[in-house]
Amino acid sequence: MRHSTTTAQHSLIIGHHRARRAIATLAAAAVLVVVAACGSDSATAPRTSTVAGDWTLQSVDGKAPPDTVIHTSTLTVEFLDGTLALNEDMSYKLFFHSRTTQGDSVTADSSGSTGTYTQSGNTVTIHNPANNGDVVATVASSSLSFVDNGLTFMFTKSTP
Numbered sequence: 351m352r353h354s355t356t357t358a359q360h361s362l363i364i365g366h367h368r369a370r371r372a373i374a375t376l377a378a379a380a381v382l383v384v385v386a387a388c389g390s391d392s393a394t395a396p397r398t399s400t401v402a403g404d405w406t407l408q409s410v411d412g413k414a415p416p417d418t419v420i421h422t423s424t425l426t427v428e429f430l431d432g433t434l435a436l437n438e439d440m441s442y443k444l445f446f447h448s449r450t451t452q453g454d455s456v457t458a459d460s461s462g463s464t465g466t467y468t469q470s471g472n473t474v475t476i477h478n479p480a481n482n483g484d485v486v487a488t489v490a491s492s493s494l495s496f497v498d499n500g501l502t503f504m505f506t507k508s509t510p
Contacts, residue, residue: 400438401467401474401489405505407432407446408493412502416449419501426451434494434505442467442476 410417410429420427430447437443445462465478474487474494487496492507 401469401494401507402436402438404508405434405436405494406508407434407503408506409504410501412504424452432503432505436467436474440466440468444476 407415407429409415410419415432416428416430418426418428428449428451430449432444432446434445435443441464443462443464445460448459448461450457450459463478463480465476465480467474467476469475472489474489476485476487476496477483478485485496485498487494493504494507495502495504497503
């Protein structure tokens with residue numbers, strides 16, 4: 351009988367330890383649930399929307415492309431189209447197609463830049479490492495605009 355009592359006591363002790371571990375695990379899980387519930391709620395917490403995505407040139411100085419940005423008696427430069435890709439990794443690629451007419455010679459060209467950007471609220475700072483220059487853009491709804499070399503560029507976000 352002594353052996354049965356020891357086995358019964360041993361089972362109770364093991365059962366007691368298992369119950370304590372189960373309670374500790376449940377308590378830890380309850381803490382995680384409470385902490386998660388106290389986190390931000392998208393319905394009430396303000397969020398800055400991400401600007402990452404593809405943007406399409408809509409206007410240069412208020413005129414839709416193709417837009418003449420330089421026109422003299424000997425030279426005409428037109429922006430035909432443009433795209434701006436703001437990537438999730440905070441890199442960007444800006445690309446333009448243009449046409450230059452000088453006298454009777456017409457030259458199609460493409461140009462652009464790559465670099466990084468930062469976002470703070472509705473302000474996006476685009477950094478071009480090639481010339482160590484920054485352009486500050488403003489985002490409003492689905493539009494992004496900035497001034498560069500005296501020209502105002504307006505882009506709209508492309509829908510996926």
